Amino acid sequence: MKYTPDHEWLRVETDGTVTIGITHHAQDALGDLVFVELPEIGKHFAKEEPACVIESVKAAGDVKMPVAGTILAVNEALVDAPEKVNEDAEGEGWFIRVKPDDIADVDGLMDEAAYKALLNE
Amino acid sequence: MTETLLHTALASLHHELGARMVPFAGYSMPVQYPAGVLKELLHTREKAGLFDVSHMGQLRLWGPDAAAALETLAPVDLVDLPVGQQRYAFFTNTTGGILDDLMITNAGDHLFVVINAACKTQDIAHLRTHIGERCRIEVLAEHALLALQGPAAATVLARLVPTADFAGWSFMTARTLLLAGVECCVTRSGYTGEDGFEISIPNSHAEQLARALLAEPEVAPVGLGARDSLRLEAGLCLYGHDIDTGTSPVEAGLLWAISKSRRVGGIREGGFPGEDRILAEIVQGTSRKRTGLVGLERTPVREGTEITNLAGEVIGKVTSGGFAPSRNGVVAMAYLPAEYTADSAEVLALVRGKPVRMQVCKMPFVPQRYYRGV
Numbered sequence: 001m002k003y004t005p006d007h008e009w010l011r012v013e014t015d016g017t018v019t020i021g022i023t024h025h026a027q028d029a030l031g032d033l034v035f036v037e038l039p040e041i042g043k044h045f046a047k048e049e050p051a052c053v054i055e056s057v058k059a060a061g062d063v064k065m066p067v068a069g070t071i072l073a074v075n076e077a078l079v080d081a082p083e084k085v086n087e088d089a090e091g092e093g094w095f096i097r098v099k100p101d102d103i104a105d106v107d108g109l110m111d112e113a114a115y116k117a118l119l120n121e
Numbered sequence: 122m123t124e125t126l127l128h129t130a131l132a133s134l135h136h137e138l139g140a141r142m143v144p145f146a147g148y149s150m151p152v153q154y155p156a157g158v159l160k161e162l163l164h165t166r167e168k169a170g171l172f173d174v175s176h177m178g179q180l181r182l183w184g185p186d187a188a189a190a191l192e193t194l195a196p197v198d199l200v201d202l203p204v205g206q207q208r209y210a211f212f213t214n215t216t217g218g219i220l221d222d223l224m225i226t227n228a229g230d231h232l233f234v235v236i237n238a239a240c241k242t243q244d245i246a247h248l249r250t251h252i253g254e255r256c257r258i259e260v261l262a263e264h265a266l267l268a269l270q271g272p273a274a275a276t277v278l279a280r281l282v283p284t285a286d287f288a289g290w291s292f293m294t295a296r297t298l299l300l301a302g303v304e305c306c307v308t309r310s311g312y313t314g315e316d317g318f319e320i321s322i323p324n325s326h327a328e329q330l331a332r333a334l335l336a337e338p339e340v341a342p343v344g345l346g347a348r349d350s351l352r353l354e355a356g357l358c359l360y361g362h363d364i365d366t367g368t369s370p371v372e373a374g375l376l377w378a379i380s381k382s383r384r385v386g387g388i389r390e391g392g393f394p395g396e397d398r399i400l401a402e403i404v405q406g407t408s409r410k411r412t413g414l415v416g417l418e419r420t421p422v423r424e425g426t427e428i429t430n431l432a433g434e435v436i437g438k439v440t441s442g443g444f445a446p447s448r449n450g451v452v453a454m455a456y457l458p459a460e461y462t463a464d465s466a467e468v469l470a471l472v473r474g475k476p477v478r479m480q481v482c483k484m485p486f487v488p489q490r491y492y493r494g495v
Contacts, residue, residue, distance in 0.1 A: 017215075028179050031158050031159075032158055032159035034161075034421065034446075035419055035444065037420070053445070053473070056157055057350055057444050057446065058152075060421065086157075102489050
């Protein structure tokens with residue numbers, strides 16, 4: 001797993017695609033999610049571009065693209081059950097699967113140790 | 122430079138309960154506990170929530186002229202307010218806007234007044250300037266305010282004071298109860314739309330009472346996050362958002378709170394700041410009204426969102442809004458021109474540039490469950 005300073009996680013799958021979600025810490029900070037808006041499949045996003053909208057009872061946020069890439073799949077289940085993100089942020093609560101423009105972009109992101117260090121700052 | 126935050130008498134209890142504290146109106150306040158906003162809100166609707174609202178200002182106005190003096194600042198009947206009765210009121214300004222909304226209780230030998238935290242300093246100055254010579258203003262700086270809200274609130278409180286008559290105690294009336302070994306002014310009122318109580322208690326005894334209430338199986342601690350959503354669902358105004366110096370009480374849909382005795386033809390007609398505008402609006406109506414909206418989609422519609430008509434012309438702005446857990450949907454309040462406020466009329470909310478369909482809905486958004494007596 002790789003992580004971003006915006007509290008997103010990325011998992012590189014065996015086929016070279018990347019699954020993206022928000023971290024346990026992020027869901028905890030946001031609180032109970034009540035709304036998720038997912039991007040269209042096939043849409044291309046630049047790095048840092050907001051790809052998903054996420055809203056809790058009290059806050060609104062987004063999931064920014066940690067790397068440039070094209071949306072291959074979205075977790076439709078979140079639309080009717082955004083609470084899945086709170087329940088299992090780094091598993092069932094994934095948001096999007098992406099084909100990165102350059103898989104090497106993923107390597108530059110934080111590993112788990114670096115992310116944990118960030119949380120402890 | 123960071124401002125030093127004030128702490129309520131329950132600060133260490135909040136810490137112990139794992140509350141997430143946020144700065145609010147100069148105080149460090151619990152926005153939520155580990156259960157989270159959603160569960161805390163639903164728990165309050167189902168059983169009972171305990172809220173620390175000690176940041177609110179509490180005052181006592183003393184002297185035989187206090188009620189008549191306070192009437193010069195608010196369009197409500199206080200001279201004839203029966204002992205033990207509580208009344209919702211607002212301070213108006215000279216242009217008919219609202220300076221703050223407040224609760225006033227006739228406590229027999231004084232008036233007990235609760236004002237908003239963010240308006241405290243300004244309200245006290247306002248009172249001292251205008252009626253400081255006519256009554257004695259005591260600021261209860263060493264009192265906490267605990268709210269116990271929800272359908273089980275009366276059952277729970279009755280366990281602590283078995284001798285009190287809860288069946289004969291109606292919404293918006295007050296009693297003096299012995300709680301945690303100290304006399305407390307307790308009103309049957311709140312900010313959630315539920316039956317419940319607000320308990321004014323000396324700081325020295327507040328934690329003991331909070332612990333006793335939390336020890337009851339029905340009671341869970343509830344933070345300000347859930348409190349805000351509860352009051353939104355109940356269609357209640359939040360000062361500084363849904364009402365302010367630019368909104369008149371009539372526009373805000375608070376006509377019900379303007380006593381008959383202070384209206385045109387009443388026995389003490391007028392005599393409050395902004396009376397020209399307010400009395401005229403009561404007769405003529407207003408061009409815009411605070412209006413309830415429910416989302417026809419799931420997109421939350423928050424404060425500041427522009428509302429348009431179906432032709433896309435901007436007609437107003439959301440003053441409070443968000444997800445309403447009790448309805449499993451979205452609700453909002455906005456000031457809209459009168460022609461758009463018919464029940465079920467459709468309007469659009471512009472969220473991130475996209476129109477979201479909404480429908481006018483009578484408030485409250487959830488049924489009120491105040492206790493009106495047997």
